[in-house]
Amino acid sequence: MSKSITCSVIFQGQSLNYGEGIGNISELKKLTRDDGNFYSLATRQALAYDIRRLGEEIFGWNLQTVDKSKGTIQFKNEYTIKDSIEMDLFGYMKTAKKGDDDKGGSTIRSAVARLSNAISLEPYKSDMDFLSNKGLADRIGEHPNLANSEQHLSYYTYTITINLDEVGIDGEVVLGNEEKAKRVNQLLDILKILNRNIRGRQENLSPLFIVGGIYDIANPFFLGRIGLEVNKGKFNIKTSPIKDALDVTILDCNVKDNTSIGLVSGIFGNEEEIHNLVEEVQGVEGFFKGLKERVNVYYGV
Template sequence: MSKGLTLTIIFQANSLNYGEGMGNVSELKKLSRSNGHTYTFASRQCLRYDIVRLGNELFNWNLQTVVKNNKTIQFRPDASIRESEEMDLFGYMKTVKTVGSITREAVARLTHAISLEPYRSDMDFLNNMGLARRIDEDNNLANIEQHFSFYTYTVTIDLDRIGEDKEISLSSQEKAQRVTQLLTILNLLNRNIRGRQENLSPLFLIGGMYDIANPFFYGRVKLDSKNGGFALSPSLLHSALEKKYGAFTVMDQTHMGLTKEVFDNEEELTHLLPEGQVHTVQGMFDFLIDEVNRYFVVNE
């Protein structure tokens, strides 16, 4: 039986991804909606970069897989998923002489991390007075957009395609290790940007292992910031939980991880699922790692 793992995650952070900017203004990457609100986002490429960075720092993932070929930077023609966790999880495109382009779709798919709170044009004024005064020169001035918000993104993993690529088939132990390492990284995720290290580890997550690889909770997270606090919409989450596939509803295989004292309707959220399917954030990751190891051992 095939298996997919999906998680929709909420974290809180400040100003995660900048674009080109104009003049001396650094602009955040943003999306606009027809209701007039603007939301900032960290791109999926940005998330992938930090996942791979931490994979190398924590688990010694092999990053020596890149070459410049006719002015194009790409994965080495001789590199494969056997020695590259990154190529296995996130796919690749490379050009091989006499063969042409060889591609593999991502096994672990990421969405953008989109803010749950609208951007209100907050700015920060910067200068380099400390350096300028040392040599009795005028300051250089800059303006930088700022946005502190909750963000949400979704990761979906097709477990049956992990460690499988044409003639290559990795051992069940290696497959399980790669997925559990990815889960550990998501639990500890951070981003280094402009002298800051932002904590992207989850405050809330919902999902689990299902008989299909589908992002059930993508687009089902809405933040209500009325009355000076923050609450998540339970009706949107419930609309995903009641979906059916085969003999199951999504609720049957869904689990939730929750950090206490973050959302005002914490108790209401915990009642969306049976007691045994609600965990702390760390408890949720522990559960998923156990499930992943059990799945690959059973299917060895």
């Protein structure tokens, strides 16, 4: 039977993704909800960018696999998933022009690892940062340039789903189970210490809370079920939506029986309530260690 990982994460970050801006105002990427609030986000493309960056920095992922020889920036034909973990996990599209020996068209590999956007769990309330380059201007006796930048410190949530059966398989290319397990475990290690470089800052995107496991179907069970509420000056994780997700049963898959939780102690006000959600609640390091062990068991390595 097929197996997939899905995990939903809560982390804390500040001003993670900017859009085009207007004049000298840098605007955060935001969504509007019918509750009248704006919620900032870091797009799935931004998260994937930093996963790739850390994959190269830590594990030596080969990112030198693209060019513009066909008029658009895309992956080179000579590279396959055997050469590129990035292409294996996040997919690709290669196009070909019609010619004497080529019918044209495109070759597409769908992403095996699918990310959602990271959405803030606290509404944006129009905080702004006033900026200038006064230090540089003073050196040459000039007036400084001025700018404004939207700021938002918040908890965020995102979800990742990884189809374990499709890792390392692409047409005639079939990798060994040891290599498949290595690639998935490297991705999990990156998620554990994920960070983002933006505007002179390095933001820590590693989980403060993570819920998930390995299931018989590829489905983001906890996407849209993660929320926060304030009680006595502390943030609590809303447990009722998570309980409803844990109660789901489909085919032979009981979500609760296959789910673990990782939690950084001392952050959220209802830790005792969180510990009652599932049988296995531990630190974030223990969560990833257990998940990697189950990946190895599934691939038989």
